[in-house]
Amino acid sequence: MAAEKLRDLSQPMDVALLDATVAAFYGTGSKEERTAADQILRDLQNNPDMWLQVVHILQNSKNLNTKFFALQNLVLFTSVVLEGVIKYRWNALPVEQRDGMKNYISEVIVQLSSNETSFREERLYVNKLNIILVQILKHEWPARWRSFIPDLVAAAKTSETICENCMAILKLETLLKFFPMPSYRNLTLQCLTEVGALNFGDFYNVQYVNMYNVFMVQLQTILPPTTNIPEAYAHGNSEEQAFIQNLALFFTSFFKFHIRVLESTQENISALLMGLEYLINISYVDETEVCLDYWNSFVLELFDAHNNLENPAVTANMMGLPMPLLPSVVDGIGAQLLQRRQLYAVPLSKLRMLMICRMAKPEEVLIVEDENGNIVRETMKDNDVLVQYKIMRETLIYLSHLDHEDTEKQENRFLVMVIRDLLNLCEMTKGKDNKAVIASNIMYVVGQYPRFLRAHWKFLKTVVNKLFEFMHETHPGVQDMACDTFLKIVQKCKRKFVIVQVGENEPFVSELLSGLATTVADLEPHQIHTFYESVGHMIQAESDVQKREEYLQRLMLLPNQKWSEIIAQARQSVDFLKDQDVIRTVLNILQTNTSVASALGTFFLSQISVIFLDMLNVYKMYSELISSSISSGGPFASKTSYVKLLRSVKRETLKLIETFLDKAEDQPQIGKQFVPPMMDPVLGDYARNVPDARESEVLSLFATIINKYKGAMIDDVPRIFEAIFQCTLEMITKNFEDYPEHRLKFFSLLRAIATHCFPALIRLSSQQLKLVMDSIIWAFRHTERNIAETGLNLLLEMLKNFQASEFCNQFYRTYFVTIEQEIFAVLTDTFHKPGFKLHVLVLQHLFCLVESGLLTEPLWDAATIPYPYPNNAMFVREYTIKLLGTSFPNMTAAEVTQFVDGLLESRNDLSTFKNHIRDFLVQSKEFSAQDNKDLYAEEAAAQRERERQRMLSIPGLIAPNEIQDEMVDS
Known part of the structure; x- marks a missing residue:
């Protein structure tokens, strides 16, 4: 009866009875029982409907052997299907049965794989399930199970053991044979790429590396290593191109997380090097920028390890080794790092060639004319290309440090060969456009290697003479680049031009000055200014006073002759100066003087003395x-070309004086010689003029003078104050838009006075001081960042100076409450977020001061407050609570009180004080929790500075011409 009951497959099977039959077959019963059980099981296996009971058995059986028996039937069934015996049985099933079986087996696999213990104990069972899953996949993919790979990836992300099983499924031979190769490689690659970003630990890494090795074997048959991948990409269809792009993602993702595992065993190294070879070839494809990011991180990691060879502690920390280190461990680290560099020697050499061949374009500079008719340089930036250039340049620099010889970093061999070839090419090439391109290449290259030029005089002289030739080439851009390159070279090699070199009769500067007129004959005015600045740098390097003065006179001979002619004509008829061509000539002469002054500094004294009065x-x-033109012609008169030209001369005059005084050494006699004569022609003129005719450069000039001569200017401050303060305030306080240049320069001047001539401010009347404080408050309320920041810095200077003065109580009794109220107003106003750092410093100063005991007089007004406070700290606490409570009705009294108490408690710890205010701003809902980058601008700036210091510590990362140092020649 039992046997007949089991053989009847028209209804769900009695699983308990089947378990007993299987148990009897495996030896728990008598011989007769085992024989009977064997016959029953054979009959069931031969029954074509047996597979329909499989899911039912798997769900209800308690016996592992029974489950195997059921699975064998399912395997048998699917294999029969593949052989064509019952080819269409699966597809003939109802959708519910197909989906039920597919989902059930998937769930069982996940359930058994998710637990380490069950996964190890029932590994054979799981392997059977994997095979069955793939057999089902063959019928379902792609029409009914296109999500197979995404499903596999999603499952793999949940645990280490599930991920290991997913890798095992991908390695199944039946899967490899079933999928069409393009589909298999793309689907497998997709899975490997996504799962490759996971990191479950060393055991998982090993499993993943095994999968990687299997994939590499397949890849070499699909895409042989000798394939010209860029060409294949260019001529491939969309699917083939997608495969190469996905291949790049896979390699970069895999190597990022698992390269150390591949390095660790000899059998994996060949697969590692092969993968790097593929990735280098793929990197030549234009659409694979992801490779460049990976190469940068890969080379940086090698460089950091190499760079820290002298600091084993840093390297050990990177490798996760315990401290302190034994000497044997230190030696081992060094040997290991050297071994890694040797391992990657060939790929790194090919990578250097890649970076050189594919180097992106740097930023481009155009020469344009601005609204005032001045020639200026405008940088054109393609952000994407520029970012790519910076990454590639940085990578190549790291590669250079890892192996100088392979990068051919020896400057003499590299430069002489390149420049010689370029010079020869320039001679051979026909057509001005082509010659101009080669000329620009020559100038760019020589400008990058000042150290080499300083060490090879003949080569330096040849280069400079070639630049002089280019200065006669009128092709657009060539003359500008020649003058700019000349300036760049002179700034770094200036000493070489003022000494007599071996085999020569005179210094190069003397030879240059003799032919000066011929050299600059074809240059535009702005190019001449650059040239004169360059020669000024040469002259500045001359230590002999007499020779220096002689060179300066020879340099300025042409502009001085022209200046003398103009002044002589003006003495005959002042109307001569009104001619527009004369005005342009005067402007040109002044600009030439400014260029030389910027290079010579103090040594320009004799020249400026000649023309000053x-x-x-x-x-x-x-x-x-x-002034008369604007008065008669109205406000539009200031926009006419004639008035603009006249104003350009005024501005250049102020710029020349400011440049000289700023660059000159701090010698009081220079200030005494030049400042008094300017008081009426410059300051008096500013006060007398109509607003539209006042030059903002007057404000910056006197700010420079006060910053330069400091306390020596105290007696002149009242005169300066009288001339510029009231009339400038009237110009800039009507609104936030008019006279933008005057605004910033006005507050910069005030800050200079507050910093260096504070006693002069103390002497102001109370009305004048109130005007100063009102203007400072107006400044930091300004929505223009530079103006607000200058106002806040000025306020801090004032607060500190008054705190240290005998007028401390008097000043703070008048202004403490007003300043606190105004600072809280801008602090909590999202328009002024960039000022957060300075807002915090002002508040910290106020709260520290009030607790310091320096304020011995009450800050409150006894006439309006009927009861006295025990001290100023208590008054400020209650005033602040009331102020904020009124301003933020959405906050409870307890929240406001807690914030104010926190300010007082953390006042001596700036970091805690700052974070406390940040939390309040978010809590008050004035600032969102996301867009708060301005509140952390100080920390971001510190991070940028740390990054800059890191870059400075690695030669080459910052170009020599970008480093603001005066490289003095030996």
């Missing part, structure tokens, strides 16, 4: 012309 007279005359 006449220059002030011209300034005064042009100022009167401007």
Whole structure:
């Protein structure tokens, strides 16, 4: 009866009875029982409907052997299907049965694989399930199970053991044979790429590496290593191109997380090097920028390890080794790092060639004319290309440090060969456009290697003479680049031009000055200014005073002759100065002087003394012309080309004086010689002029003078204050838009006075001081960041200086409450977020001061507050609670009180004080929890500075011409 009951498959099987039959077959019963059980099981296996009972058996059986028996039937069934015996049985099943079986087997696999113990104990069972899953996949993919790979990836992300089993499924031979190769490689690659970003630990890494090795075997048959991948990509269809792009993602993802595992065993190294070879070839494809990011991180990691060879502690920390280190461990680390560099020697050499061949373009510079007719440089930036350039350049620099010889970093061999070839190419090439391109290449290359030029005089002289030739080439851009390159080279090699070199009769600068007129004959005015600045740097390097003065006179001979002619004509008829061509010539002469002054500094004294008084007279005359033109012609008169030209001369006069005084050494006699004569022609003129005719450069000039001569200017501050303060405030406080240049420069001047001439501010009347404080408050309320920041810095200077003065109580009794109220107003206003750092410093100063005991007089007004406070700290606490409670009705009294108490408690710890305020701003809902980058701008700036210091510590990361140092030649 039992046997007949089991053989009847028209209804769900009695699983308990089947378990007993299987148990009897495996030896728990008598011989007769085992024989009977064997016959029953054979009959069931031969029954074509047996597979329909499989899911039912798997769900209800308690016997592992029974489950195997059921699975064998399912395997048998699917294999029969594949052989074509019952080819269409699966597809003939109802959808519910197909989905039920597919989902059930998937769930059982996940359930058994998710637990380490069950996964190990029932590994054979899981392997059977994997095979069955793939057999089902063959019928379901792609039409009914296109999500197989995404499903596999999603499962793999949940645990280490599930991920290991997913890798095992992908390695199944039946899967490899079933999928069409393009589909298999793309689907497998997709899975490997996504799962490769996971990191479950060393055991998982080993399993993943095994899968990687299997994939590499397959890849070499699909895409042989000798394939020209860029060409294959260019001529491939969309699917083939997608495969190469996915291959790049796979390699970069895999190597990022698992390269150390591949390095650790000899049998994996060949697969590792093969993968790197593929990735280098793929990197030549234009659409694979992801490779460049990976190469940068890969080379940086090798460089950091190499760079820290002298610091084993840093290297050990990177490798996760315990401290302190034994000497034997230190030696072992060094040997291991050297071994890694040797391992990657060939790929790194090929990578250097890749970076050189595919180097992106740096930023481009155009020469344009601005609204005032001045020639300026405008940088054109393609952000994507520029980012790519910076990554590749940085990578190549790291590669250079890892192996100088392979990068051919020896400057003499590299430069002489390149420049020689370029010079020869320039001679051979036909057509001005082509010659110009080669010329720009020559100039760019020589400008990058000042150290080499300093060490090879003949080569340096050849280069400079070639630049002089290019200065006569009128092709657009060539002359500009020649002058710029000349300046760059002179700044770094200036000493070489003022000494007599071996085999020569005179210094190069003397030879240059003799042919000066011929050299600059074809240059535009702005190019001449650059050239004169370059020669000024040469002259500055001359230590002999007499020779230096002689060179300066020879340099300025042409502009001085022209200046003398103009002044002589003006003495005959002042109207001569009104001619527009004369005005342009005057402007050009002044600009030439400014260029030389910027290079010579103090040594320009003799030259500026020659033209100074006449220059002030011209300034005064042009100022009167401007003022009368604007007075008679109305506000639009200031926009006419004639008035603009006149104002350009005034501005250049102020710029020349400011440049000289700023660059000159701190010698009081220079200030005494030049400042008094300017008081009326410059300051008086500013006060007398109509607003539209006042030059903002006057404000910056006197700010420079005060910053330069500091306390020596105290007696002049009242005169300066009287001339500029009231009239400038009237210009800039009507709104936040008019006279933008005057705004910033005005507050910069005030800050200079507060910093260096504070006693002069103390002497102001109370009304004048109130005007100063009102203007400071107005400044930090400004929505223009530079103006607000300058106002806040000025306020801090004032607060500190008054705290240290005998007027401390008087000042703070008048302004403490007002300042606190105004600072809280801008602090909690999202328009002023960039000022957060300075807002915090001002508040910290106020809260520290009030607790310091320095304020001995009450801050509150006894006339309005009927009861006295025990001390100023208690008054400030209650005032602040009331102020914030009124301003933020959405916050409870307890929240406000807690914030104010926190300010007082953390006042001596800036970091805690700052974080406390940040938390309040978010809590008050004035600032969102996400967009708060301005609140952390100080920390971000510190991070940028740390990054800059790191870059400075690695030669080459910052270009020599970007490092602001004066490289003095030996």
